[in-house]
Amino acid sequence: MLKxxxxxxxxxxxxxxxxxxxxxxxxxxxPGIYGCLLAYGYPGRxxxxxxxxxxxxxxxAYPDLSSLPEPVDLVIxxxxxxxxxxxxRECARTGNRxxxxxxxxxxxxxxxAGIRLQNDIQKIAxxxxxxxxxxxxxxxxxxxxxxxxxxxxxxxxxxVAFLSQSGGHAQDFTNYGARLGLGFSxxxxxxxxxxxxxxxxxxxxxxDPDTDIIAMYLEGVAxxxxxxxxxxxxxxxxxxxxxxxxxxxxxxxxVASHTGSMAGQTHIWDAFFKQSGAIPAQSLQEMANTVLAxxxxxxxxxxxxxxxxxxxGVGVEAADACSRAELSLPDLPESTQHKLRxxxxxxxxMIKNPVDAFVVLLDLRLLAKTLDIISSETCFDMIIISLHxxxxxxxxxxxxxxxxxxxxxxxxxxxxxxxxxxxxWRTTRLVPEIKEQGLLFEETLLKANxxxxxxxxxxxxxxxxxxxYHLLKKQLRN
Amino acid sequence: MLKxxxxxxxxxxxxxxxxxxxxxxxxxxxPGIYGCLLAYGYPGRxxxxxxxxxxxxxxxAYPDLSSLPEPVDLVIxxxxxxxxxxxxRECARTGNRxxxxxxxxxxxxxxxAGIRLQNDIQKIAxxxxxxxxxxxxxxxxxxxxxxxxxxxxxxxxxxVAFLSQSGGHAQDFTNYGARLGLGFSxxxxxxxxxxxxxxxxxxxxxxDPDTDIIAMYLEGVAxxxxxxxxxxxxxxxxxxxxxxxxxxxxxxxxVASHTGSMAGQTHIWDAFFKQSGAIPAQSLQEMANTVLAxxxxxxxxxxxxxxxxxxxGVGVEAADACSRAELSLPDLPESTQHKLRxxxxxxxxMIKNPVDAFVVLLDLRLLAKTLDIISSETCFDMIIISLHxxxxxxxxxxxxxxxxxxxxxxxxxxxxxxxxxxxxWRTTRLVPEIKEQGLLFEETLLKANxxxxxxxxxxxxxxxxxxxYHLLKKQLRN
Numbered sequence: 021m022l023k024x025x026x027x028x029x030x031x032x033x034x035x036x037x038x039x040x041x042x043x044x045x046x047x048x049x050x051p052g053i054y055g056c057l058l059a060y061g062y063p064g065r066x067x068x069x070x071x072x073x074x075x076x077x078x079x080x081a082y083p084d085l086s087s088l089p090e091p092v093d094l095v096i097x098x099x100x101x102x103x104x105x106x107x108x109r110e111c112a113r114t115g116n117r118x119x120x121x122x123x124x125x126x127x128x129x130x131x132x133a134g135i136r137l138q139n140d141i142q143k144i145a146x147x148x149x150x151x152x153x154x155x156x157x158x159x160x161x162x163x164x165x166x167x168x169x170x171x172x173x174x175x176x177x178x179x180v181a182f183l184s185q186s187g188g189h190a191q192d193f194t195n196y197g198a199r200l201g202l203g204f205s206x207x208x209x210x211x212x213x214x215x216x217x218x219x220x221x222x223x224x225x226x227x228d229p230d231t232d233i234i235a236m237y238l239e240g241v242a243x244x245x246x247x248x249x250x251x252x253x254x255x256x257x258x259x260x261x262x263x264x265x266x267x268x269x270x271x272x273x274x275v276a277s278h279t280g281s282m283a284g285q286t287h288i289w290d291a292f293f294k295q296s297g298a299i300p301a302q303s304l305q306e307m308a309n310t311v312l313a314x315x316x317x318x319x320x321x322x323x324x325x326x327x328x329x330x331x332x333g334v335g336v337e338a339a340d341a342c343s344r345a346e347l348s349l350p351d352l353p354e355s356t357q358h359k360l361r362x363x364x365x366x367x368x369x370m371i372k373n374p375v376d377a378f379v380v381l382l383d384l385r386l387l388a389k390t391l392d393i394i395s396s397e398t399c400f401d402m403i404i405i406s407l408h409x410x411x412x413x414x415x416x417x418x419x420x421x422x423x424x425x426x427x428x429x430x431x432x433x434x435x436x437x438x439x440x441x442x443x444x445w446r447t448t449r450l451v452p453e454i455k456e457q458g459l460l461f462e463e464t465l466l467k468a469n470x471x472x473x474x475x476x477x478x479x480x481x482x483x484x485x486x487x488x489y490h491l492l493k494k495q496l497r498n
Numbered sequence: 499m500l501k502x503x504x505x506x507x508x509x510x511x512x513x514x515x516x517x518x519x520x521x522x523x524x525x526x527x528x529p530g531i532y533g534c535l536l537a538y539g540y541p542g543r544x545x546x547x548x549x550x551x552x553x554x555x556x557x558x559a560y561p562d563l564s565s566l567p568e569p570v571d572l573v574i575x576x577x578x579x580x581x582x583x584x585x586x587r588e589c590a591r592t593g594n595r596x597x598x599x600x601x602x603x604x605x606x607x608x609x610x611a612g613i614r615l616q617n618d619i620q621k622i623a624x625x626x627x628x629x630x631x632x633x634x635x636x637x638x639x640x641x642x643x644x645x646x647x648x649x650x651x652x653x654x655x656x657x658v659a660f661l662s663q664s665g666g667h668a669q670d671f672t673n674y675g676a677r678l679g680l681g682f683s684x685x686x687x688x689x690x691x692x693x694x695x696x697x698x699x700x701x702x703x704x705x706d707p708d709t710d711i712i713a714m715y716l717e718g719v720a721x722x723x724x725x726x727x728x729x730x731x732x733x734x735x736x737x738x739x740x741x742x743x744x745x746x747x748x749x750x751x752x753v754a755s756h757t758g759s760m761a762g763q764t765h766i767w768d769a770f771f772k773q774s775g776a777i778p779a780q781s782l783q784e785m786a787n788t789v790l791a792x793x794x795x796x797x798x799x800x801x802x803x804x805x806x807x808x809x810x811g812v813g814v815e816a817a818d819a820c821s822r823a824e825l826s827l828p829d830l831p832e833s834t835q836h837k838l839r840x841x842x843x844x845x846x847x848m849i850k851n852p853v854d855a856f857v858v859l860l861d862l863r864l865l866a867k868t869l870d871i872i873s874s875e876t877c878f879d880m881i882i883i884s885l886h887x888x889x890x891x892x893x894x895x896x897x898x899x900x901x902x903x904x905x906x907x908x909x910x911x912x913x914x915x916x917x918x919x920x921x922x923w924r925t926t927r928l929v930p931e932i933k934e935q936g937l938l939f940e941e942t943l944l945k946a947n948x949x950x951x952x953x954x955x956x957x958x959x960x961x962x963x964x965x966x967y968h969l970l971k972k973q974l975r976n
Contacts, residue, residue, distance in 0.1 A: 049893050080856075125843075125844055134845075156846075172927060188886065191810075191926065195926035266817075268817065268821030271814055277848040278814050294720075336756050337754055338747070339749045339751065340749035342748055351751065366611075367579050367607065414526065463772060
């Protein structure tokens, strides 16, 4: 693999200058990049640049880069598009090599003026060996360095990185992640990818000791062959999950209009996934769900799933969801069904697989016994536990829901003898107390590193993604 | 079409007897069928039957059907499976023809005892011309008659009927519906379908003046050809939306285990949908979303969608979602783009379609103007308005969100000149206030009969379902 690119200045900058800071930071509405950095508590040396201001938010303002006491690790441009070429030249002249261009209005407009401007800045950047994130992008979110160029990102530091060609998606994905207890190491919204593209960030993240899992939102890429090679290599030791947008006729045109990218054709990207081993995702939520499973489940050995839960219709839904995700639900062997029949009556219960037996969920000893029996079967590679909280709530107004959470967060692992499992819960009744109990239940499981979902299709897809990842990785290694 | 079956006794019973009522109604946990009827306030004559009790919940208890002062409109059996044949014989003997068998433990167990019992009760029902809902099912929910055989169903009366082979799904679907402001006319969970099957209920609903739209959860059906003919006819004047479960290998086996049904093969059901014109749904949520669109949108003329909203990545997602749902996003004609360029700057905005222009959402006059301009284009058959509330919230902490809601609930229709539209909103930031504003926003729109969703794929799928319904209906009529 190529040498790790020199991007430390972006992710751990000791000093940042922001060009184009308003004299007064708006209290409402968007506070601007400088305001975001202040609000998130960036601890380094932060220089606002505005030739018309002496002081901004109580800090000394500077008229330009050359008046700064030092060349900075990172310059952020938040100025009109027409002013960007001159600002980039000033960066080059003053020895400021690392630039994030927040400004939009370039190639993505599809209009002659914007395309010409992008060609201009491309030349300036190339001639002067500048490293540029953007233009037309939100930029950076690195909780460990307390850097965020958008409003109110989550505080949690974690081991997931996210590369995104959409700033909105960078915000949404990190928020979805936070709900699932995922924290982030480094997040980059890089828009039109003038000099730094997905591949460069990937090579950096490959050797980043703070990153274990890499998620990407891709609209297009200039050099697909190069990206394929990088992903294939990185994916062998850090799973790469990619949401590739624009793979439909309307999507392709929207991508051109958003980041001026060529989306590429479906069959090319199908081959990309097959040859790189990257995990495809169809939506941000699906990507977050997959990352959650990757974070908590080391490996899955095969496609056999046992589903344990309550509700006949829900059981059928689980079976269909698993089949659609290319997992299988082998019938419980007859001898095992006999064991379950000792404490599960035939009427109103299914015990073939799915095992739908309310009695088992009501008594933790029976649940432990059932998990032990099921997980002893070699035909099962993983277990899905599906809980309808509306029905469990009625027993004792939520006490048992929390007992189940504590059991699943602790002793369940022992009964399952280390077999991977995921939990899926639902409540549909319009009773706020049940939803609250559900959120508590979810929190307990997430804190115990148990992947927990709210839809069976999501659960099956996440488990299936892990299985496919391991199978394909093995195949590509050979 | 065959004569409307005589099912009024089930849906508007003047009297109900419940056999198998415990002497004491449990306060916690499931209160039983009799407890559910009491709790939901069934206003008719309600007779609890229990030979060991004199009084139950303050009401006179009866030892058996023959001691009742009258033959009742509906008998509900909630007794062990082995006791069901004798009870059915008693029904026949005492002139009680309409029976709901709640009890499980029949054919669906797949075990010899259960199969034998089902054969027994089949013979008794057939010989005595009994009309049976069930066995192995939750039964009835008819808000207008204040009948509910499960816990805490929604109060709202509406014009949607639901037929379900799963009692859990009957509860979940009506709860999903309630969230979307949908009310129900008649809901039946009919389990193993001993004598009354989907087709019988459908024929009844076809002529039911309280029902406009029919949703169904089907696991299997004894006579598929007959159901096809009924659905095809009903669907011409009342749309029928069907979630067909068990169309996967594992799902087929789960269906057998749940209701003892034959799920049937995928290609047969594909043909069923094509020949009947019924609208397929992949999940309960999708079915509820489709019903919402059917309730509020009279017709869609073609596949052209204009998407107006905010966020580049979100716009790409909308385009991909529409394409996947077989809708198209034609580019705005150049002349129209020029009109928009009068008040939308090129930088940071897309105006081709999706139209992503924050400025337009911030000013209701500009929004009205934009909707007027867009809806004048003949290439657009419908409009999706996509709002990221996280960003709109920041302007003024939610005030503008509610202004947008009021505009979309009232004047938007005029600007759109009657073209169908749907709204999709999201919030991902972990700020409870934004979610609250979103729920208020949603409520305002639903009250004004605007279909509103939280995911773009759901929005596109619902609109696409309406279009396909109308196209296929027309084709089948010719």
